[in-house]
Amino acid sequence: MSNLSLTRRDFLKKLALGAGAITVVPILEACAAPAAPTTAPAATAAPTVAAVVSPTVLKPSAPFKLGSILPYTKVYAGLGESITNGMTLYFDSVNNTAGGRTIDWIKEDEANDAQISLQALTKLIQQDKIDMITGIVNTGIMYALRTPLNDAKMPSVISNAGGNLLTRKGVNGNLKGLYSPYIFRCSFSSYQISNPLGGWVAQNVSKKVAICASNYGFGTESVADFKATFTAAGGTIMGKDILPPLGTTDFSTYLPQIAATNAEAVYSFFSGSDALNYVKQFDQFGLKKTMKIVGAGFLTETDVLPGQGASALDAYTTLHWSTTLDNPTNQKFMADYAKRFPNKEVDVFAMAGFDAARIIVEALNAVKGDTSDQSKLLDAIRAVTFDSPRGTFVFDPNTNNVINEIYYRQVKQNASGGYENAIIGKTPQPIKDPENV
Amino acid sequence: MGRPVRSPLPRIPMLNLTPDFLLIQLLNGLSSGVLLFLISAGLSIIFGMMDVINLAHGSFYMLGAYFGLTILRVTQSFWLALILAPLLVALLGLAGERFLLRPLKGRGHLDQVLLTFGVALVLADLVLAVPGWGGTVRALPAPPELAGSIPIGKGQYPVYRLFAIGVGLLLALILGLIITRTQIGAIVRAGVADAEMASGLGINISLVFSLVFAVGAALAAFGGVMTAPIVSLQPGMDADTLIRALIVVVVGGLGTLRGAFWGSLLIGEVDNFGRALLPDYALFSIYVIMAVVLLLRPAGLFGRKT
Amino acid sequence: MPRQTEILWAIAIAIVLALIALPFVESTYVVTTVTEILIFAIFAMSLDLLIGYTGLVSFGHAAFFGIGAYAAGYLAQMLSPNFLVYLPLALLITAACALVIGFFSIRVSGVYFLMLTLAFSQMVYAIAFNWTDVTGGSNGLSGIPRPQIELFSLQWSFEDEISRYFLVLAFFLLSYAALRAVVRSQFGHVLVGIRENETRLRAIGYDTARFKLAAFVIAGIFAGVAGVLYAGFNRFVSPGEVYWSASGQVLIMVIIGGAGTLVGPALGAALVLALQNVVSSSTERWSTIMGLIFILFVFAARFGIIGLIAQIMEGMAVRLRPALPKEINGHPPN
Numbered sequence A: 001m002s003n004l005s006l007t008r009r010d011f012l013k014k015l016a017l018g019a020g021a022i023t024v025v026p027i028l029e030a031c032a033a034p035a036a037p038t039t040a041p042a043a044t045a046a047p048t049v050a051a052v053v054s055p056t057v058l059k060p061s062a063p064f065k066l067g068s069i070l071p072y073t074k075v076y077a078g079l080g081e082s083i084t085n086g087m088t089l090y091f092d093s094v095n096n097t098a099g100g101r102t103i104d105w106i107k108e109d110e111a112n113d114a115q116i117s118l119q120a121l122t123k124l125i126q127q128d129k130i131d132m133i134t135g136i137v138n139t140g141i142m143y144a145l146r147t148p149l150n151d152a153k154m155p156s157v158i159s160n161a162g163g164n165l166l167t168r169k170g171v172n173g174n175l176k177g178l179y180s181p182y183i184f185r186c187s188f189s190s191y192q193i194s195n196p197l198g199g200w201v202a203q204n205v206s207k208k209v210a211i212c213a214s215n216y217g218f219g220t221e222s223v224a225d226f227k228a229t230f231t232a233a234g235g236t237i238m239g240k241d242i243l244p245p246l247g248t249t250d251f252s253t254y255l256p257q258i259a260a261t262n263a264e265a266v267y268s269f270f271s272g273s274d275a276l277n278y279v280k281q282f283d284q285f286g287l288k289k290t291m292k293i294v295g296a297g298f299l300t301e302t303d304v305l306p307g308q309g310a311s312a313l314d315a316y317t318t319l320h321w322s323t324t325l326d327n328p329t330n331q332k333f334m335a336d337y338a339k340r341f342p343n344k345e346v347d348v349f350a351m352a353g354f355d356a357a358r359i360i361v362e363a364l365n366a367v368k369g370d371t372s373d374q375s376k377l378l379d380a381i382r383a384v385t386f387d388s389p390r391g392t393f394v395f396d397p398n399t400n401n402v403i404n405e406i407y408y409r410q411v412k413q414n415a416s417g418g419y420e421n422a423i424i425g426k427t428p429q430p431i432k433d434p435e436n437v
Numbered sequence B: 001m002g003r004p005v006r007s008p009l010p011r012i013p014m015l016n017l018t019p020d021f022l023l024i025q026l027l028n029g030l031s032s033g034v035l036l037f038l039i040s041a042g043l044s045i046i047f048g049m050m051d052v053i054n055l056a057h058g059s060f061y062m063l064g065a066y067f068g069l070t071i072l073r074v075t076q077s078f079w080l081a082l083i084l085a086p087l088l089v090a091l092l093g094l095a096g097e098r099f100l101l102r103p104l105k106g107r108g109h110l111d112q113v114l115l116t117f118g119v120a121l122v123l124a125d126l127v128l129a130v131p132g133w134g135g136t137v138r139a140l141p142a143p144p145e146l147a148g149s150i151p152i153g154k155g156q157y158p159v160y161r162l163f164a165i166g167v168g169l170l171l172a173l174i175l176g177l178i179i180t181r182t183q184i185g186a187i188v189r190a191g192v193a194d195a196e197m198a199s200g201l202g203i204n205i206s207l208v209f210s211l212v213f214a215v216g217a218a219l220a221a222f223g224g225v226m227t228a229p230i231v232s233l234q235p236g237m238d239a240d241t242l243i244r245a246l247i248v249v250v251v252g253g254l255g256t257l258r259g260a261f262w263g264s265l266l267i268g269e270v271d272n273f274g275r276a277l278l279p280d281y282a283l284f285s286i287y288v289i290m291a292v293v294l295l296l297r298p299a300g301l302f303g304r305k306t
Numbered sequence C: 001m002p003r004q005t006e007i008l009w010a011i012a013i014a015i016v017l018a019l020i021a022l023p024f025v026e027s028t029y030v031v032t033t034v035t036e037i038l039i040f041a042i043f044a045m046s047l048d049l050l051i052g053y054t055g056l057v058s059f060g061h062a063a064f065f066g067i068g069a070y071a072a073g074y075l076a077q078m079l080s081p082n083f084l085v086y087l088p089l090a091l092l093i094t095a096a097c098a099l100v101i102g103f104f105s106i107r108v109s110g111v112y113f114l115m116l117t118l119a120f121s122q123m124v125y126a127i128a129f130n131w132t133d134v135t136g137g138s139n140g141l142s143g144i145p146r147p148q149i150e151l152f153s154l155q156w157s158f159e160d161e162i163s164r165y166f167l168v169l170a171f172f173l174l175s176y177a178a179l180r181a182v183v184r185s186q187f188g189h190v191l192v193g194i195r196e197n198e199t200r201l202r203a204i205g206y207d208t209a210r211f212k213l214a215a216f217v218i219a220g221i222f223a224g225v226a227g228v229l230y231a232g233f234n235r236f237v238s239p240g241e242v243y244w245s246a247s248g249q250v251l252i253m254v255i256i257g258g259a260g261t262l263v264g265p266a267l268g269a270a271l272v273l274a275l276q277n278v279v280s281s282s283t284e285r286w287s288t289i290m291g292l293i294f295i296l297f298v299f300a301a302r303f304g305i306i307g308l309i310a311q312i313m314e315g316m317a318v319r320l321r322p323a324l325p326k327e328i329n330g331h332p333p334n
Helices: A003-029 A036-045 A076-091 A114-127 A137-150 A190-204 A217-232 A254-258 A273-283 A304-314 A326-338 A348-366 A374-383 B021-052 B057-075 B080-102 B109-129 B159-181 B184-191 B195-200 B205-231 B237-252 B259-277 B286-295 C001-026 C028-054 C062-076 C084-104 C110-130 C161-184 C186-203 C208-234 C244-257 C263-282 C284-301 C303-314 C316-323
Strands: A063-070 A102-111 A132-135 A157-158 A184-185 A210-213 A265-269 A292-296 A318-321 A384-390 A392-394 A407-413 A419-426 B149-152 B155-158 C148-151 C153-157
Touching: A063 A114, A063 A292, A063 A407, A076 A132, A076 A326, A076 A348, A102 A114, A102 A318, A102 A348, A114 A137, A114 C028, A114 C208, A114 C263, A132 A326, A132 A348, A137 A184, A137 A217, A157 B286, A190 A318, A190 A407, A210 A254, A210 A292, A217 C161, A254 A273, A254 B021, A254 B159, A254 B259, A265 A273, A265 A419, A273 B155, A304 A407, A304 A419, A318 A374, A326 A348, A326 B259, A348 A374, A348 A384, A348 A392, A374 A392, A374 B057, B021 B057, B021 B159, B021 B184, B021 B205, B021 B259, B057 B080, B057 B109, B057 B205, B057 B237, B057 C161, B080 B109, B109 B237, B109 C244, B109 C263, B149 B159, B155 B159, B155 C263, B159 B184, B159 B259, B159 C186, B184 B195, B184 B205, B195 B205, B237 B286, B237 C110, B237 C186, B259 B286, B286 C110, C001 C161, C028 C153, C028 C161, C028 C186, C028 C208, C028 C244, C028 C263, C062 C084, C062 C110, C062 C208, C062 C244, C084 C110, C084 C148, C084 C208, C110 C244, C161 C186, C161 C208, C186 C208, C244 C263, C244 C284, C244 C303, C263 C284, C263 C303
Parallel strands: A063 A102, A063 A132, A132 A157, A157 A184, A210 A265, A265 A292, A292 A318
Antiparallel strands: A318 A407, A384 A392, A407 A419, B149 B155, C148 C153
16 A cells, blocks of 8 residues: 555564564573573564654655545445545546645555554554545544544544534533544534434424434434424424444334334434344334334435335435435536446445545645645635535534535435435525534 | 333333234244354354354354355345355355364364454455455345235234244254254264264264264354345344354353254343343343353253253 | 573563663654553453463453453543552452452353353443443543653653553563462462362362452453553543453454463464554455464464464473463363
């Protein structure tokens, strides 16, 4: 990948040797045999002096080093691939250059593991000396990386992790707000997606709604955001919240409980395989005949919709994008994507990667490739605006979170027999995420 | 709404404990239990007979499902997938036993753990690397003739799950008969009791080991194909299933088919009702049951006392 | 003989000096990586007290690492960022948990012990996941302050990587020394006796359950030490730290390093983490490579890294082998 990784590998080889030296003691203790030849490994530990790294001189002509942390293994591997594809598509379209500098993109695996991601971040910052970072799918991992990113004053363009706290400011000494002036998010927050849904459901779908959501931070946060506007608009929550653990494959335990609430609709927060299984089993257990599904758009996103098929039909969801969004930028994006990546369906994650790459390029162009003055660079990111597949892209300067137009969508069958999220409306104004916790 | 039942325990959500509701929940527990049996049966016998902790057993389950997916795509037949995928995995199991496990004979559990963990890592990554398999979550639809639901009380129940229960119980019965009534079953039982003595009786024990290992792998793969229409395929399915199967094996007792069977049903039902009754601790209930069983009966429900 | 002891001491001192010199000759990245390795080395050594010495294969040791880390993170945020205040408190909490879990776990042996410890660690995981007010739930505890030491008028804050490295190094050396003292004491010999033949020890009047429980608690405390250091190092703790896969990782470190020696597991930690760092950033298919390396180890390095080194040093292997357990599988021969 990067040409630096070679040197780094050498470091680690030495490191392993150095550690090897530690072993010598007990071995010798254990065997108490002549020990003459064993000084060698101990000697290698010390003189790995080679590593005097000269400070990077920031010349506009030097390559711009972009680090990314995205999942390529474990459960979110598909999302990592989508985001990477979207980024590749945009970077290719500008010949991998911005502001006169080539973009040297160093990829690390998020692996759905905070410890591995923290190691990757350390490597990117301390070893590769990146100028900027992007990616991060899992909100929990994002919260783990937030402190070191903020400490390192690392400009960050987050392309998924949607937990509300990331761009919120803590007031009155509240420790929970994780806003950082260096961290931007170009994807969404859970508030932006689920808050506009509540009132709309109460008015247009039903005032008797049950709740079923993945039991983890992002799921319960989304439920709260939905409830706030739903009850304010006169809706009633039926029964207790039903919260299956994240990663549930068999929802058969929960489906009879949902049926027992006698609600007319169920707000459902699931994504990935959970969403696929939930929607299919909801139909298999006959609930679809009496209840409508409403939820955050990930429930029926294109990564799971083909597997859900007719089971997803008529589900109402909100999201900041859809394949059916009829604007020229989106049409071109989807056509280009299909041509470049024929084996991978375009989805909202690919769109976020595409936009993240564009934000990075636009900001670099704005400062003409000169990243030496960090406040200028951050200002340039904050000011980026362009025509995105989702509509006009613009950051909220108070929170560094994207301001999203939210679309109301319903799953319908298209002309070719497949299923898609048809757009049936949108929020009157674009949605800003609140500034404070 | 039916009358909510007052419960003496705190934090239990008010559920509609109608007979319908209970019946459906019982069936849910039963369907996941019998499917779990297919995976844990092989694990338990292999453990009891060969003294092998096979952490790659979940990978057999996963590979079965993904082979099934490909066979279904090519042949459009779920039934062919259900037959061919286990055969392919059985061959893989044979090779693994012959070339990886057998050379480790007499080396202790820690080496087996490291070896089979390494194999599981490689296989999980293989699934991600094969185009059309990993990365994205995949659905394997039930055969059209079993796709619908039938009414049970006021609710509906998917036909496929009833079919899965039937197949699982039938297989359990067949396996039980083989173990208790046939000569090969007698050899396996002798092997579990004392492998050295069995070989002393002139039985080609390493051939029996190979066969048992292959059958165990095939059963897990069969379970993978059977489960796929219910829960879909995704990276990580191997590890989750392995842990559940290990729990079944120790709860039932190492090396007993009966233990694997009743252990599977127990874990299936406990997991299901645990999720319904103590939703906050859904991840927790099967571990509590395992701990309780082990503290009361340290060798599992049907295990021999050591 | 005295000459050999002198050589051993010379080598030990050379290694310690090399570790002390490391930050002055290597880049920050290497220093940070070695810091993490040392933390996990403490963790792996603590587990080996159970596996390698007592013959108890635990599959839930991450529980104590996690309890130590959560307790440290919570106390550092809520009570005091003073390391000298929250370290002992966190260790006390870890020890109490280890006492309770150990009390039940040691009643069974072999694979049943392995699964029972797994069960308890998963219960700890469920608590970490659900007790959101204290643990932050699935989002974890973030923004944990860096360790500080305040003693009378002395103040020392571990702001930079190098000072944190020395803090961790000090704890690594202390832990090694302490565990070494444990395994070489009369108590340690009884543990090895339990591994080799528990029935015999019981027959000659040892209350082996007490010894096993004590070993379990000591191992838990040192896992807690690693956890406390980890909280200050990463400034973040999440339920992932107590999940079964974390217990599996440290188990692999012990096996690959060579169970039954203290330095083996430390080396195992170094190898696994170094590999993870290198391989994961050079290819997406890094799991395959890690898996193949593990398989290779089983066949090529019978007693882990430590056995490999012994094999390389001709002649020594003969003396080393008997010092290693012939077979550690959690089944003490009865």
